[in-house]
Amino acid sequence: MASEIPEQYPPSRSAEPVEAFFDLVRRRRSIRTGFLKDKPVPDELIEKILEAGRWAPSAGNSQPWEFIVIRNPETREKIVEIFKAQMRDKIEIEEVTRGQRRRVNAGVDFRHAPVHVLVLGDPRTNDAYPMRTKLDKWEAHYFSSLANCVLQILLAAEVLGLGSMYISDVASPYFSVMLKHLLGIPEPLQIYHLLPIGFVKPSPTIHHPRRPLEEMLHHERYDCSKFRTEAQLQEFMQTMSIRGADYRF
Numbered sequence: 001m002a003s004e005i006p007e008q009y010p011p012s013r014s015a016e017p018v019e020a021f022f023d024l025v026r027r028r029r030s031i032r033t034g035f036l037k038d039k040p041v042p043d044e045l046i047e048k049i050l051e052a053g054r055w056a057p058s059a060g061n062s063q064p065w066e067f068i069v070i071r072n073p074e075t076r077e078k079i080v081e082i083f084k085a086q087m088r089d090k091i092e093i094e095e096v097t098r099g100q101r102r103r104v105n106a107g108v109d110f111r112h113a114p115v116h117v118l119v120l121g122d123p124r125t126n127d128a129y130p131m132r133t134k135l136d137k138w139e140a141h142y143f144s145s146l147a148n149c150v151l152q153i154l155l156a157a158e159v160l161g162l163g164s165m166y167i168s169d170v171a172s173p174y175f176s177v178m179l180k181h182l183l184g185i186p187e188p189l190q191i192y193h194l195l196p197i198g199f200v201k202p203s204p205t206i207h208h209p210r211r212p213l214e215e216m217l218h219h220e221r222y223d224c225s226k227f228r229t230e231a232q233l234q235e236f237m238q239t240m241s242i243r244g245a246d247y248r249f
């Protein structure tokens with residue numbers, strides 16, 4: 001068996017792929033406008049993207065994901081109409097509780113993405129976990145597995161020159177019930193995220209700020225001098241998060 005192990009393990013990796021990876025994660029952004037509706041995405045590109053998702057890490061190797069690839073324009077338009085109906089309640093709630101509505105992105109430009117990938121989860125795969133894990137934290141493991149899958153899909157799309165984003169609203173009770181009926185999704189499968197994918201017209205990359213690594217990095221023990229006060233946290237919300245005045249969808 002020893003002869004099967006490379007002389008250098010783990011294998012060396014040159015600086016170029018590492019820098020390419022960091023360039024990828026820094027430039028990737030959620031595309032909400034600019035999809036080219038008349039430029040089709042070949043099946044082989046979608047299959048490569050989903051192959052990346054298939055290799056995502058999952059708790060207990062449970063692999064809870066399934067994918068529905070939606071190309072039919074009429075079906076995609078019906079999905080947009082459900083989204084618009086969902087947004088009415090979401091905007092009203094935001095306005096009543098926070099006195100504003102601009103922080104809710106109700107844009108429907110994703111309707112022009114020629115491909116929608118709906119990511120489903122199968123909660124029955126939780127039986128792959130050890131019983132203690134299944135009983136006390138199955139939900140965290142299940143959703144982190146699906147999140148891993150979606151992230152790898154988004155990164156693969158970026159590598160292949162495609163724009164993408166994820167729409168989490170599809171998992172809400174109203175949206176998910178309507179989608180299950182529209183697409184014939186059986187119980188107990190659950191809707192997780194919708195990923196519009198397509199080529200996009202060039203536009204300036206919006207770089208939303210990130211907290212400096214040093215502010216969130218601790219060595220050996222938690223450094224309480226870095227613990228944010230409520231005032232500091234609210235300042236962050238108003239300057240860096242989606243609630244900030246400078247945030248652009």
